[in-house]
Each structure stands twice: as C-alpha cells, then as structure tokens.
Amino acid sequence: MDMEEIVAKARALALASLGDLQRSDGTPFIGHPDSVARIVEDEIGLPASCVAAVYLHEACRMKPGTDISDFPQDVRTMVDGLNKIATIRPRDTRLEAENYKRLIVQYSTDPRVTVLKIADRLEVMRNLAIFPKSSREQKILETLMLYIPLAHQLGLYNIKSELENIYFRYADPEQYRAITNKLKVTERDRERLMAEFIEPLGQRLSDEGIRYKLKVRTKTAYSIYRKMQVQKVPFEGVYDVFAIRFIIDCEPDPKIEKDLCWKVYSYVTEEYEPDTKRLRDWLTTPRPNGYESLHITVKNRQGAYLEVQIRTKRMDDEAENGHAAHWAYKGIRHEEQLDRWLQSVRFALEHPVEMAAEELPAPPSKEIFVFTPSGELRILSAGASVLDFAFNIHSGIGVRCTGARVNGKAVPIKEKLHTGDVVEILTGKNQRPNRDWLGWVVSSKARNKIRQELDADERKAAADGRELLQRRLRNWKLELPDEWVTEYMKTHKFSSVIALMAAIAREELDLADIKAFILHKQEESATHGQQEQTAAGTKVLHYDSGGDDILVLNAKHVKGLDYKLSKCCNPVFGDDVFGFVTRTEGIKIHRMSCPNAARLMERYPYRIQKVVWQETAGSGDFQCTLSITAEQEQGVIASIMDVIGQLKTSVRSFQVNDNPRGGTCDISVRLLVPSNLELDKVLSLVGALRHVIRVRRV
Numbered sequence: 001m002d003m004e005e006i007v008a009k010a011r012a013l014a015l016a017s018l019g020d021l022q023r024s025d026g027t028p029f030i031g032h033p034d035s036v037a038r039i040v041e042d043e044i045g046l047p048a049s050c051v052a053a054v055y056l057h058e059a060c061r062m063k064p065g066t067d068i069s070d071f072p073q074d075v076r077t078m079v080d081g082l083n084k085i086a087t088i089r090p091r092d093t094r095l096e097a098e099n100y101k102r103l104i105v106q107y108s109t110d111p112r113v114t115v116l117k118i119a120d121r122l123e124v125m126r127n128l129a130i131f132p133k134s135s136r137e138q139k140i141l142e143t144l145m146l147y148i149p150l151a152h153q154l155g156l157y158n159i160k161s162e163l164e165n166i167y168f169r170y171a172d173p174e175q176y177r178a179i180t181n182k183l184k185v186t187e188r189d190r191e192r193l194m195a196e197f198i199e200p201l202g203q204r205l206s207d208e209g210i211r212y213k214l215k216v217r218t219k220t221a222y223s224i225y226r227k228m229q230v231q232k233v234p235f236e237g238v239y240d241v242f243a244i245r246f247i248i249d250c251e252p253d254p255k256i257e258k259d260l261c262w263k264v265y266s267y268v269t270e271e272y273e274p275d276t277k278r279l280r281d282w283l284t285t286p287r288p289n290g291y292e293s294l295h296i297t298v299k300n301r302q303g304a305y306l307e308v309q310i311r312t313k314r315m316d317d318e319a320e321n322g323h324a325a326h327w328a329y330k331g332i333r334h335e336e337q338l339d340r341w342l343q344s345v346r347f348a349l350e351h352p353v354e355m356a357a358e359e360l361p362a363p364p365s366k367e368i369f370v371f372t373p374s375g376e377l378r379i380l381s382a383g384a385s386v387l388d389f390a391f392n393i394h395s396g397i398g399v400r401c402t403g404a405r406v407n408g409k410a411v412p413i414k415e416k417l418h419t420g421d422v423v424e425i426l427t428g429k430n431q432r433p434n435r436d437w438l439g440w441v442v443s444s445k446a447r448n449k450i451r452q453e454l455d456a457d458e459r460k461a462a463a464d465g466r467e468l469l470q471r472r473l474r475n476w477k478l479e480l481p482d483e484w485v486t487e488y489m490k491t492h493k494f495s496s497v498i499a500l501m502a503a504i505a506r507e508e509l510d511l512a513d514i515k516a517f518i519l520h521k522q523e524e525s526a527t528h529g530q531q532e533q534t535a536a537g538t539k540v541l542h543y544d545s546g547g548d549d550i551l552v553l554n555a556k557h558v559k560g561l562d563y564k565l566s567k568c569c570n571p572v573f574g575d576d577v578f579g580f581v582t583r584t585e586g587i588k589i590h591r592m593s594c595p596n597a598a599r600l601m602e603r604y605p606y607r608i609q610k611v612v613w614q615e616t617a618g619s620g621d622f623q624c625t626l627s628i629t630a631e632q633e634q635g636v637i638a639s640i641m642d643v644i645g646q647l648k649t650s651v652r653s654f655q656v657n658d659n660p661r662g663g664t665c666d667i668s669v670r671l672l673v674p675s676n677l678e679l680d681k682v683l684s685l686v687g688a689l690r691h692v693i694r695v696r697r698v
Helices: 003-018 031-044 048-062 073-085 097-107 112-126 133-153 157-171 173-185 187-207 221-231 254-271 313-321 334-350 386-393 395-399 435-440 444-476 482-492 497-505 511-528 597-603 636-645 676-687
Strands: 212-218 242-248 273-281 294-299 305-312 367-371 377-381 401-406 409-411 423-427 563-565 577-581 587-591 622-631 650-659 664-673 692-697
Touching (some): 031 157, 048 073, 112 157, 112 334, 133 157, 133 377, 157 173, 157 221, 157 313, 173 187, 173 221, 173 597, 242 254, 242 313, 386 423, 386 444, 395 401, 395 444, 444 622, 482 511, 622 676, 636 650, 664 676, 676 692
Antiparallel strands (some): 273 294, 367 377, 401 409, 401 423
C-alpha cells in the first residue's frame, strides 16, 4: 500500500470505531481527528505516516485491542506512544511542564508523538466553546501550564502564540479586548513606521542585488499583556509591540545565508543608531531547537525604538512552521530536513530549558489548582488549607475532616496547599468543628458551614441551659424578665442569649451568680421603680443624585460636534478611549475594552476618531457601575459604604442580592466619579476589605 491508501484505511478504521459518537456541539466526533490531521499535515508539515497515526490512535482509544498489525512499524510505534500519553492525568505532572516532558519521554521513544499531541490540543482549544464550563476550565489550565511551555521549547512558535491567545481570550476577556482593540487602532501607525524605516535602505539593498521581503511581526495580545505585567507598564510602555523583519530570498547555503544577513545588519546599523546591548546573534550559535535569526534594536529619527529581525526565507519558515515545513525547497530532501528537526525535538524533550520571565506562562495568582486522588481538578483560593479542600469536596466530609495525605504524606487539617498537590482527605465519625477552624480556612463556603455547625452545637447546649435555668427559677420562686437578661449579658460580655444559655449548660457560669443578680435588681426596682425604656429610632440615609454628567474631550480636526459617553461601557476621565462618529448623535466615546469596540473597528474603520482627554477633569462627573461579591457577614455593606464615602464619589444606587447556596451576596453600586484615578482608589480599597471576595467595574 502507498501512504495515501494507508491514511484512507486508518481513517476508515477510526470512523468504524467512533460510530455515531458526537462532540458536545452535536457534530460527528470524526471531525476531531480530521481537523488534527489537517494541522499535522498542512500547518506543521509532518508526513502521511503521522496522519495515519492520528486516526489509528482515535480508533484504539475508543476500542482498545483494535488490530492495527497491517500498518507499518513506525506508524504502530507512534500509535502506541499516543495511547500511553493519553493515560497521563494532570495530577501525574503536578501541572509542571518538565514533569510532563519526562513522562512523554518515558512513554514514547518517537519525538513525533509529542508534536502530534500538541496538534491535538491545538484543535481542542480552537473549539473550546463547545465544551461544558468545568471541562473548559481544566483544558485552559492544562494548556497554560503544560502545552504552551512545551510548544515553546520545541520551537512551535506559531502554535504556541495561538494557544496563548486562545487562553488569554477565555481567561481575561476584558484585557484581551482592550489590547486587541489597541492593536487595531495602531495598525496604520505601524505600517507608516515600516515605510519610513525602509525608505533610506531600499535603494542600497536593491543596488547590492539583495532580494528581500519586509514584514511587520506584531506581538500577540498575551505576549503584550505579559510584558505589561513583568515591566509594570501600560500598553504604550511596551516599546517592542512589533518588530520589522527582513526575510532574505537566497539559496539555502549556510555560508551565503549568514553573509547576506550580516550585510543587511551592517546597512541597518549604519543608517540607524543600534542598541548593542540588545543584539541577539542566533546565526553564529542557533538555539537548541534550531532557531536562527539576528535581532537588533535601533532608534529612528523620531527617537522611537524599533526591533529589527534579519533572517532568510528558510530560517523564517523554520521559525514560523516548526522546522518541518521547509522540505519544499528545491534540492533539499524532505527526509533529511525532517530528521534534523526531529533531532532538535528529541534534544528539547530530553534536556531542561531555562525560560526568560516574559516567556514563562503566568497562572492566576489568586488561585491554586489541586487534585483529588482520582485526578479530578479542584480550583481553590490562594492560601487554602486541607479544610478548604475538604469542604470543597462536600460539606459532610469537611465537618468530619481529621487531616489529609498530601502527595502521600500525612498532614494536619490546617496545612496550606499548593498548585499540583494531590490531596486525600481523612475523616473521623466523632470529629466536630471548633472555633479554631475559622482561622484555618479562606473560602466562604467552609467558613459559613463551620459557623452553621458551631451554631447548631451552641443551640443544642443553649436549649439544655435554658431548661436548667427555668427549673432553678421555679425552685427559687423568682422571675428573670427579658430586660434583666439583656443587662446581665451586657455586664458579663455575652454576645447573645444563646451564648449565655450555652455557658450555663457547660457549667461555665455559676447559677448562684444569676440568683444574686435577680435579688439585686428586685431591690433596685423597689427603690427606683421600673426601668426607663427607650425606643430605637430609624435612620434614613439619603443620597444626593448630583448634577448632570460633564465630559470634556479634545478631538483633533473634529470641532463643533457633540460628544456623548456611550452607555454600553460608561467611560470615565482617564480611561483609554476612542471616538465613533455616528450619523445623528455626533461622536460617541467608547472604552478600548468595550465589548462592541472590535465590531465597530472592523466594520467602520473610517468612522473611528482618535480622541484624548484634556489634562484635567474639570468639574465633570462620570457614571460607572461596580459589581461586588462579598461574604454574607454583618457589617460588610456598612464597610463598603464607609470606604466609598471617604472618596470623591457620589452613590446613585445600591442593590444587594443574596446567594444563599454560596454563602455570598452580589452587590451592584452605581457611582458618579470625577476620573478613573478616583475609581481605581474605590476598586483598590473595596477589594482590600476583609469579607470582599471580588470587585470589578462593569
């Protein structure tokens, strides 16, 4: 059989094994291996034997024991490796890329298997929307922690960039929209800079007979976001948002290629001032994965810094397509180039790789990811303990928790957990919560359930204490009015009647003391008469609705038009904004992170107007809405209002909705603020309150 027949036979076997099986969106499951096969063949450039392995892996996965003995040995070897890798569970790796690599090497001797696995994950991420939410969250996390670092280390940069962007779009949609929209707005500026850059160089390169293509390589939204986080700068502070790339067209001869690259480098650095500290010479010493290129940062005539990359067409294909797609060059055998690339893949798999801070994936800092013994992923707040994990599994397990085995080691219930831990909860039927537990948990679910259990014990003890007190009062022939109970509680610092009665039941309070108190009050009553009673008044808090919102903008070349704040995103002074010229309402001002921004920019680019704020906000006030999630604790709403009242804001409305199942409440606050700086203060101070779980701007 030729390879086309082998692929057709493998697909037929997969189709028979999958039968009528469907994906989450109702489409036939065969669409998954079909799409993976296209990625493997068209986007990565692997041979037909790898495509056949993709189909046979699905057939064997659905029907273990499927006979594939008729297929070539190298195909069967890849299928065996894929089948073994499919058994790896996230907990086996503790979500560490190096652990994952070691398991892959252990389970498969063929480096092509790793590339096929990454292609499979790329297809899953491209169709992430069809998966249920719980499955989607696990796939997003696995992709960030395992597959993105692996794709980077193997030199699959296009795939790595696409996985990063898909992750970013789902993990932080607002930041993703803001950055992608800014990239669209500044696209023409980048094209203009490229034209100005090549103008003094074009004729000289042409005279030297150097054939080249110029391309602007823009960083991905996720890469820009990581730069902003690492360098602590806004979007405008990332000066290498894009690079100008020379792609030289020449024969794939190593000496000719290097000579031409260095010649272009000399012309660029003669024309523009170079920053030699940022020279990256991967021509003389390519990266372990085979990456070859010259990188230099130069300063143009306007003082702006530009990153320039110089490489040949062959080098560019290797960098962009994972080194396996350059077999199409005349005079170069596919097998030789593929073997060379696979050797680099094998090297990367067998050797740890140090990654720069900006290259490392960034897991959510406020969460940890731990596993049950069966491999189920659980997401907890940072600082969570064994007790938090137990209550996350089930409240009944939480209240009986006596400790745990974390990664096989016995630990107490207050032990803090870390990402990647495998946790087995230990329980005892006689175990009961105590007040110390409240200091060992961070989740509202655990805290609320512990309080409920403590309250239940307290109420049971209180019932016994009340019965004992009433029996003694009858024996003494005395009465204890409610107002005297209140006074006694205040004097002896009891927070509630339940606490008082429970103390009687536990013999923490001597009943003779209560008898003495009653006799003393009877003497007082005889002398002074009945106690004065006061009725508590009711305060009504009134919020001034304030005046009209005022917006002052300076938009070049568009004078005499009215400016209005868009209701879909409610921008405030200082936000990153753009103007959209409407037909009848003048310019509508939108935030860059507005959900509608991308659609407006794509459909009506000619109606997008650059606008800037004046240096001061003037006397204007801007409306915005905060969404706050808080624990159902006494005083939390008062604390929020107290913080807001300290700042230059005015409350327009305040709404609270309880969420009994989660033990939380959802609070919506509509404010008038003078600028985004004042709004940032509100977000920061409210977010820092003890019982506030999350606060965000809507």
